[in-house]
Amino acid sequence: MTNGTNTTRAQRVSVTGGQDLPLNVMNRLNSSLERFLPEQRLFLRSDDATRFVRLRPVTQLLGIGGITLGFGWMLIASSILVIDAVSSGSSRDRMVQAQGDFEARLSQLSAERDARAAEALAAQNRFAVALDQVSEMQTKLLSSEERRRELETGLNVVQSTLRDAISERDDAQRTVELVQGPDAQDPDRTQEVSVALDILSGELRDAAAERSEAQQQAEAARTAAADLETQRDQIIARNDEILTRLEDAVTISVEPLDDVFRSVGMNPDEVLKTIRQGFSGHGGPLTPLSYSTRGNAALTQGETKANQIIVTLDQMNTYRIAIEKLPLAMPVKSAFRYTSGFGRRWGRMHEGVDLAGPVGTPIYSTGDGVVTFAGRQSGYGNLIKIQHELGVETRFGHLSRIRVKTGQRVSQGDLIGDMGNTGRSTGPHLHYEVRMKGRAVDPMSFIKAASNVQ
Known part of the structure; x- marks a missing residue:
């Protein structure tokens, strides 16, 4: 019996040994854990039966472990x-601080813009006053030249008259000498000669007096001519100083305008060429200019400076015309939050800036132009495209309402739509783009450039 039983048990182990192995492990675990977690039974009674659930040590360990893991997960x-709430609060504080800094920067840019505008206006006023002074000085210079020429002419006449008087005196003396020759003893002849001498002496006295007066007039004329020449030199020097100041003033005024176009990625020479092609009309009668016959070198130098100032002023005026055609204004005038800038974002290129605000916030045109698109377009949602001059285009995306139509001409500051959350958007905001000849550029460069010219 024993051998048979052992044989049967050995056969059962050999056949089902692979299935009993986990059961043996569980039994061993239960035996080792039973000192700490004795087996528990949970009785469930009903009206006609009583049942129980056996809680073995391993089951209790798993339950305790699950409860511990759940409690730990709840704590984590x-x-x-x-931590997220704290970081979110600090993030909001940083956003509020960033918005405050941005608004302070905008206020500073606005103040700088006003200062530049005042400086430009003052420069224009100084230029107008200087031009009046230059014109008055040139008039005085021409008058002094005419007076000098008149005095020179009078001096020449006086000198010619003096020479004639001296010649007449010499002729009279020779006549007297001839008369007092052989016939000097004739009384009648002597009386005639005496009368002639008296007449000649009177004429000589008159001629001497006239000569003296002519010499005095000539000396006074030379003195006046020297004074006029000194005044002319002073006027020329003053004129040159005024032109130099004007040249420096207009040069300083042009530099910020030149920097505006370079800051937005535009070539100033090409901008000037384009504007001049559209403003190239000229005409009117030709009026010859008057020049003095003396001091041509100084006048030529002053004329060169004046022409350079006129060229620089024309350049500054052309820049002003070009700036009026650029979209430099802010698209949102109400309170907003700057949520995303131009550049790489989430592994892709973000080709504009995001300005967040409530749904329905008014959106305004940033410059004069023509609406080329007003409708819905893929990720933009409700989109408005405005074509400006000089190859610049602006785009306004995610709008809740469009207030313009394709082909409509708009001006800077016109209401064109309302802020919304259409298209690929995580919240109400305006996606604002600026493109130059199809290439996206940073819109903030245009907004910051406005502080130098407005």
């Missing part, structure tokens, strides 16, 4: 939520 999740 709560900590994460608390």
Whole structure:
């Protein structure tokens, strides 16, 4: 019996040994854990039966472990939520601080813009006053030249008259000498000669007096001519100083305008060429200019400076015309939050800036132009495209309402739509783009450039 039983048990182990192995492990675990977690039974009674559930040590260990893991996960999740709430609060504080800094920067840019505008206006006023002074000085210079020429002419006449008087005196003396020759003893002849001498002496006295007066007039004329020449030199020097100041003033005024176009990625020479092609009309009668016969070198130098100032002023005026055609204004005038800038974002290129605000916030045109598109377009949602001059285009995306039509001409500051959350958007905001000849550029460069010219 024993051998048979052992043989049967050995056969059962050999056949089902692979299935009993986990059961043996469980039994061993239960035996080792039973000292700490004795087996428990949970009785369930009903009206006609009583049942129980056996809680073995391994089951209790798993239950305790599950409860411990659940409680630990709850603590970790709560900590994460608390940390997230704290970081979210600090992030909001940083956003509020960033918005405050941005608004302060805008205020500073506005103040700088007003200062530049005042400086430009003052420069224009100084230029107008200087032009009046230059014109008055040139008039005085021409008058002094005419007076000098008149005095020179009078001096020449006086000198010619003096020479004639001297010649007449010499002729009279020779006549007297001839008369007092052989016939000097004739009384009648002597009386005639005496009368002639008296007449000649009177004429000589008159001629001497006239000569003296002519010499005095000539000396006074030379003195006046020297004074006029000194005044002319002073006027020329003053004129040159005024032109130099004007040249420096207009040069300083042009530099910020030149920097505006370079800051937005535009070539100033091409901008000037384009504007001049559209403003190239000229005409009117030709009026010859008057020049003095003396001091041509100084006048030529002053004329060169004046022409350079006129060229620089024309360049500054052309820049002003070009600036009026650029979209330099802010598209949102109400309170907003700057949420995303131009550049790489989430591994892709963000070709504009995002300005967040409530749904329905008014959106305005940033410059004069023509609406080329007003409708819905893929990720933009409700989109408005405005074509400006000089190859610049602006785009306004995610709008809740469009207030313009394709082909409509708009001016800077016109209401064109309302802020919304259409298209690929995570919240209400305006996606604002600026493109130059189809290439996206940073819109903030245009907005910051406005502080130098407005």
